[in-house]
Amino acid sequence: MEILRESTPLTDNDCFMIFSRKKSCFDFPLHTHKEMELNLVINAAGASRVIGNHVGTIGDMELVLVSGDTPHAWFTDRCQSEEIHEITLQFSPDLLDDKFLNRNPMGALKQLFDEARRGVLFSRETTELLAPRIRELYEQGSSGGMKPVLDMLMILNSLSLCQERRLLSDATFIQKKMKSHSARLETVFAYMNQNFNRQISLSEVAAVVSMSDVAFSRFIKKVTGQSFVDTLTEIRLGHVARMLIDTDMTIAEIAYCCGFNNMANFNRIFKRKKGMPPHKFRILFIPKKIYV
Numbered sequence: 001m002e003i004l005r006e007s008t009p010l011t012d013n014d015c016f017m018i019f020s021r022k023k024s025c026f027d028f029p030l031h032t033h034k035e036m037e038l039n040l041v042i043n044a045a046g047a048s049r050v051i052g053n054h055v056g057t058i059g060d061m062e063l064v065l066v067s068g069d070t071p072h073a074w075f076t077d078r079c080q081s082e083e084i085h086e087i088t089l090q091f092s093p094d095l096l097d098d099k100f101l102n103r104n105p106m107g108a109l110k111q112l113f114d115e116a117r118r119g120v121l122f123s124r125e126t127t128e129l130l131a132p133r134i135r136e137l138y139e140q141g142s143s144g145g146m147k148p149v150l151d152m153l154m155i156l157n158s159l160s161l162c163q164e165r166r167l168l169s170d171a172t173f174i175q176k177k178m179k180s181h182s183a184r185l186e187t188v189f190a191y192m193n194q195n196f197n198r199q200i201s202l203s204e205v206a207a208v209v210s211m212s213d214v215a216f217s218r219f220i221k222k223v224t225g226q227s228f229v230d231t232l233t234e235i236r237l238g239h240v241a242r243m244l245i246d247t248d249m250t251i252a253e254i255a256y257c258c259g260f261n262n263m264a265n266f267n268r269i270f271k272r273k274k275g276m277p278p279h280k281f282r283i284l285f286i287p288k289k290i291y292v
Contacts, residue, residue, distance in 0.1 A: 004031040005226065007238035007273065008090060009245055012193075015149045016091035018138045023084050025076040027275075033068040035090040036116060038155075040127070040134050042085040046078035051119030052169025063127040065159060067093070067116040070169065087134055089152065108160040115167055123164035130155060184209050188220070189235070196236050197259050202228045236260065237273055244282040251278045 010017045017035075030050060041047070045060040051072045058074070066072045068090075093113070101110040112120065122130075137151050159165075191208050192200070205228065206216035220228050236258045243254045252263060255278075260266035270278050 004029050004273075005234055006031045006033040007234045007241065008033050008035055009238060009242035010035055010090055010092065011239075011242055012092070014092075015095060016089060016152055018087065018089045018134075020085070020087045020135075020138050023086070024082045025079075025084070026074045027076075028073060030071050030073040032071055033090075034093070035068045036065070036093050036113070037068055037072075038063070038065050038089040038134075038159075039074075040087045040131055041074060042131070043081045044074070044079050044084045044086075046080060047084075048075040048077040049168075050075065054119060054168040054170075056168070059124075061124065061127055061131070063122045063130065064168075065112070065116045065120045065122075067113075070117055070119060072119065087138055089134065089137070089155075091152070109156060112156070112160040115165075118170070119168035120159075121166045121168055122159060122162055126159070126162045126164065130158060184219075192232055192235050196232070196239055197257055199259065199261075200232070232259075233269060234273075237270065240270065240278070241274070241281065244278060251282075254278075 008017065026044075026047060040063050041058060042061050044058060047058050049056045049058050049062070049064065051064070051066055052070050057077070074086075096106075096109070096113075100106060101113065133151070133155055137148060137155065140148060140151075187209055188205060191205060202217060203213050206213050209216065211219065217228060220226075220231055226234075240254055240258045240260075243249060243257070244251070247254070249257070255263060255266045260269075267277060270281070274281055
């Protein structure tokens with residue numbers, strides 16, 4: 001099965017993103033992304049959950065935490081519900097860095113984040129307890145200063161203290177599939193994120209990490225699973241998606257600001273990656289996503 005690498009609109013300036021969707025089916029393919037994800041699914045009994053090499057059938061309510069780099073998706077399968085409700089919370093894995101997580105009080109949370117690489121399914125009791133708090137986090141939006149951030153951290157704290165939780169994917173699968181983010185790769189991504197709005201070449205980025213073109217091409221393919229061009233395109237589309245939501249700029253203006261100089265090519269790439277043209281993406285997501 002093909003695994004899509006999703007470019008989410010979350011930026012380094014955001015603490016988290018939360019969005020709510022009501023639908024009659026699951027239509028997003030198996031995918032990965034850099035963000036951690038907490039997914040609450042209600043009224044979807046009979047649907048299938050795929051996390052790494054785990055496949056399971058879900059009940060009418062479930063709560064799962066998964067590391068974005070672990071392939072994951074939910075599929076309609078035998079679900080007959082016309083009123084599926086999904087609330088998804090995404091946040092950067094470095095929101096709480098290693099130095100902070102290695103402090104004594106953070107041990108339970110650090111363990112939970114480590115377990116998220118395999119996917120963590122929480123008990124029905126925990127899900128019922130936290131579902132109203134997750135709904136409230138979405139409904140309060142970005143108002144209240146630090147309150148939404150503190151509320152999110154309290155939810156994560158409650159999850160870290162939950163004893164009844166199940167790891168989904170095999171540890172051996174994760175060890176084989178997870179790739180460490182080396183300092184070199186971080187440098188590459190930082191450079192591309194700083195220069196995504198102009199034309200940059202493989203040779204230019206290779207020089208940043210003192211590699212030949214051939215060596216760098218092999219390196220980026222090995223650690224990301226895709227070419228340099230595809231990796232840069234993914235970064236640009238992430239910025240495009242965020243600007244479609246956050247600004248009133250025209251689609252053409254956004255495309256050019258993000259390094260796309262051919263509108264026909266931009267529209268084709270965006271639709272292939274996002275499953276819809278940019279104007280529909282803007283209409284669909286503006287009222288539903290909240291950033292804090």
